[in-house]
Amino acid sequence: MRLQGRSAEIVELVLENTAEEFGRSGYAGLRVDEIAARSGVNKTTIYRRWPTKDDLVLAALHWISPYKHPPNTGSMREDLLAMLRGMAEAASTPKGLAIYRAIQIERAQPAFEPLLARLKVELLASRQAIFDRAMERGELPSWTDGALVGEVCFAAAFLRIVTVGQKLDESFMQALVDLIIAGAKNVTPRPKDGA
């Protein structure tokens, strides 16, 4: 069957349509049968590969995520810039920006929470890997709180893109990364809670 041979293409089409529909209608408004119809496949074809709506939306958001292939350039500064440039690019089209905004708006929806939690684990792991390698290479002190440094760096970028609706320009990304790295290199270690 022709469909069999084109299955990778069909997977991409379904994921693309899902991501786009998520950006337009949000999580609650997204209907698997509509995605199936728009993609020219049966609903069962979708459910065979992604048993639940959660699985489908997660796969779609993962597919379009700039963190899908976390950068590993050998330099913390370049890794962070690559992550930020990925965000900037992902949010540079109206479709991409709609998806970012939908993620933000959907946070309030209890039904979206389990999926958001899975996305977050992936995102945090991508960031943490950058700081772990930086500590191994001696670019950062061994006691660096990578979770905090990553949160602060990406919060500024996220807020600019999604909330303020501003583009991330190269000069902002570099100034942000340089500020964050200077902070991480020079901040005094904090006593552990309860220590």
Added chain:
Amino acid sequence: MRLQGRSAEIVELVLENTAEEFGRSGYAGLRVDEIAARSGVNKTTIYRRWPTKDDLVLAALHWISPYKHPPNTGSMREDLLAMLRGMAEAASTPKGLAIYRAIQIERAQPAFEPLLARLKVELLASRQAIFDRAMERGELPSWTDGALVGEVCFAAAFLRIVTVGQKLDESFMQALVDLIIAGAKNVTPRPKDGA
């Protein structure tokens, strides 16, 4: 007239009701006649003091703003912590959080833009004053980009409160401020654009 003598109280009541209604219904949904009715005053009483809906909403958001009286403690670290604690407190009630969220959601509304721009000018000036004084006292290099440092610091706090829905705890606020200050003190000056 009794109303005359109680005018300060009435102003506060109108602003409180406006802020609350803004949190509940957003900018577009807020109706001055409803605020008047709830506050037990005539619509003309409101319009005499605040000629437009923009004026009223701006006054209300200013009235509840933690930046209304920017801190000036003599220490940059304490000033920043005071600003962050003000945000944390303002967002600690459901009503306060609703107002924060409404500001975020309303950003997309063209009608809200002029008002948001006025709020932003005030917020940025409050932050900038902290860094200007820090540079004067020699706590930061004279070429510090206070706008960037402030943006990065408050983005992380804002994102935690509004988007993630997490509380700002004291240990996070201190770690954030220490990271940002270490960055600002140690970052290498960037060449000016076009220089």
